[in-house]
Amino acid sequence: xxxxxxxxxxxxxxxxxxxxxxxxCNLNCRHCLSAGTAQAHAGDLSLEQCRRFIDHLxxxxxxxxxxxxxxPLLREDLLExxxxxxxxxxxTCISTNGVMLDNELAKKLARMPLTYVQISxxxxxxxxxxxxxxxxxxARALQGVECLTRQGLRNLSINTVVLRVNFREIHELYxxxxxxxxxxxxxxxxxxxxxxxxxxxxxxxxxxxxxxxxYLSEYKDVLTGDSFFSITAEDRKNLGLxxxxxxxxxxxxxxxxxxxPCAFLQESYFYAGNVLEQPLEEIWRRAGSFNLLRSLKKxxxxxxPRFDLCHGGCPAVAFFxxxxxxxxxxxxxxxxxxxx
Amino acid sequence: xxxxxxKLPCGIRVRxxxxxxxxxxxxxxxxxxxxxxxxxxPDSLWExxxxxxxxxxxxxxxxxxxxxxxxxxxxxxxxxxxxEQ
Numbered sequence: 001x002x003x004x005x006x007x008x009x010x011x012x013x014x015x016x017x018x019x020x021x022x023x024x025c026n027l028n029c030r031h032c033l034s035a036g037t038a039q040a041h042a043g044d045l046s047l048e049q050c051r052r053f054i055d056h057l058x059x060x061x062x063x064x065x066x067x068x069x070x071x072p073l074l075r076e077d078l079l080e081x082x083x084x085x086x087x088x089x090x091x092t093c094i095s096t097n098g099v100m101l102d103n104e105l106a107k108k109l110a111r112m113p114l115t116y117v118q119i120s121x122x123x124x125x126x127x128x129x130x131x132x133x134x135x136x137x138x139a140r141a142l143q144g145v146e147c148l149t150r151q152g153l154r155n156l157s158i159n160t161v162v163l164r165v166n167f168r169e170i171h172e173l174y175x176x177x178x179x180x181x182x183x184x185x186x187x188x189x190x191x192x193x194x195x196x197x198x199x200x201x202x203x204x205x206x207x208x209x210x211x212x213x214x215y216l217s218e219y220k221d222v223l224t225g226d227s228f229f230s231i232t233a234e235d236r237k238n239l240g241l242x243x244x245x246x247x248x249x250x251x252x253x254x255x256x257x258x259x260x261p262c263a264f265l266q267e268s269y270f271y272a273g274n275v276l277e278q279p280l281e282e283i284w285r286r287a288g289s290f291n292l293l294r295s296l297k298k299x300x301x302x303x304x305p306r307f308d309l310c311h312g313g314c315p316a317v318a319f320f321x322x323x324x325x326x327x328x329x330x331x332x333x334x335x336x337x338x339x340x
Numbered sequence: 341x342x343x344x345x346x347k348l349p350c351g352i353r354v355r356x357x358x359x360x361x362x363x364x365x366x367x368x369x370x371x372x373x374x375x376x377x378x379x380x381x382p383d384s385l386w387e388x389x390x391x392x393x394x395x396x397x398x399x400x401x402x403x404x405x406x407x408x409x410x411x412x413x414x415x416x417x418x419x420x421x422x423x424e425q
Contacts, residue, residue: 009358015371061355061386063364089353091366114366 010294013281015249016064017057018263021050021081023255025071027097029122029133031161031202033264034070035194042256045276047077049257051084053275058088060281068095068263070255079108086114093118095159098144099137106147116155118185119145124172128165149180157183157223162212163202170212174219186216188227191320192264206336213333230313230329243311247290251280259283261293264316292325301328342421346408348389349418355386363416372416380404 020034022044028035045053057065065085072078073096085092091114098119109115121141123129129138148156158177162170170186177184191199204212213231216222224232226241241249246262253259257275260266272287284290298312313329321330328335348354353364360376380400385391393405411417 011362012355012357015362015364016369061353063353063355063366064369091369093369116369 010285011249013060013284014062014251016066017062017280018066018068018250018252020069020252020254020263021045021067021072021078022070022075024074025069025097026074026099027071027134027137029097029120029194030198031122031132031163031189031195033190033193033195034068034266042254042258044075044255045257047080049276050077050081053253053257053280054081054084054088054090056275056279056281057085057090060279060284062090064091064093066093066095071097071100073100073105082112082115086112090114091116095120096144097133097137097141099140101144101147103147103151106144106151106153110148110151110153113154115153116157117148117153118157118159119148119182120159120161121145121173121176122160122163123166124169124176128169132163132165145180145182149182156180157185159185159187161187161189162204163189164204164208165202167204167208167212170215174222183221183223184219185223185225186212186227187225188314188317190264190314190317192266192316196320204331206340209331209333209336210340229310230317230331231333232309234309237309242309244293244313244315246315247284247287247293251284251290253280259287261290262316264314265289265319267319296326298326298328300326304328304334306332306334341424343392343424345390345392345420345422346385346412346417347420348385349415352416354416356381361411361416372414374411374414374416376407377403380407 072094082092093116095118109117119141121129121138122132123138126138130136145158158173160166160173174184189195189202209231213233216224216228217233217235220236220239224240226245229242246265251259251261252263252266253275254266259272259275259280260270270289272289273283293315296315301307301312313332315325317330318327319325351366353366355362356378359373360378361374361381363372363374380403382391393408408417412419
């Protein structure tokens with residue numbers, strides 16, 4: 001039912017905002033979507049600017065802020081930013097590589113009932129993960145998971161970007177997450193930022209895409225965010241959004257306050273404004289790139305029997321691979337099934 | 341004498357949209373879209389998280405009460421009795 005509302009009307013404000021709170025990072029992951037963008041080096045908002053922005057998010061009734069980066073734990077004032085969001089009743093979800101988590105920090109996070117934490121691990125073995133995320137990152141991330149579990153953080157998930165090179169370890173990662181009482185969240189690999197350089201090596205084969213679709217049908221407790229609507233089967237239809245939420249439900253704020261439709265579309269073509277110069281509410285309503293995405297019609301998809309399941313898939317993947325926004329998702333499962 | 345008021349349940353947030361009401365559950369981050377005439381709902385629901393059933397009278401009264409009962413049935417509002425003293 002939500003698609004009906006999102007297709008026909010623009011929400012008054014985003015439901016959730018992806019906020020890349022810093023461009024700094026202590027890892028150098030090969031598939032990073034943020035590295036290599038101009039905003040990654042433009043400097044971060046000050047704490048006072050963050051507070052003013054949160055006040056505005058509260059005023060326009062944004063429910064949730066997904067805090068990422070860069071590595072958000074590198075900001076010394078992160079806990080103050082989280083506290084301020086929670087004071088305003090805004091739920092926070094922190095996406096971290098986990099390597100800076102210790103017992104003391106884990107204890108503070110576990111005491112924040114409005115905080116969800118996602119730790120990125122991209123392989124069930126140190127060999128696989130570290131080849132992607134850097135030497136020693138698997139052990140340190142797992143240590144972070146253990147700290148959070150020990151301190152009783154309830155809303156914990158392990159996030160994995162599904163790649164050709166870790167595909168065979170997905171189920172082992174699912175078991176690992178269950179062992180720690182965490183949820184599994186699988187994210188789609190998209191050719192944005194530094195990931196463009198790794199696309200040929202890492203993107204899933206057609207056979208893997210078909211297998212992943214079947215896996216997601218079998219394990220419905222695996223979270224996917226808005227990642228895999230181009231491949232999910234009918235039986236996952238009500239488990240999440242079945243269309244791209246960029247500029248309809250969500251948007252992305254870069255470290256310097258620049259606004260884009262989503263984290264994967266941080267390109268000058270999609271620049272929508274800056275929260276230091278213009279209220280987000282106004283950017284949300286007026287930005288040309290947002291209205292472009294809202295009015296996007298994937299004509300080639302409308303007659304497809306899967307249209308209600310994906311609405312043409314991810315515009316970002318289409319943009320980067322086909323230099324078009326209105327073409328079908330290049331990883332559309334129907335097209336793949338017909339070719340196989 | 342007791343008075344009935346309607347409150348948002350713990351962990352439920354709401355805002356008004358062109359189509360009606362958009363609810364958010366902080367416990368699972370799920371959204372619920374409710375198609376109603378949002379203008380019938382007093383601002384006190386999103387400003388204070390509660391409202392009184394006598395907020396609307398006249399011809400709109402029954403429709404307003406029906407919306408409140410429906411939201412209670414769906415777990416998006418709770419009906420509470422408070423003492424007027």
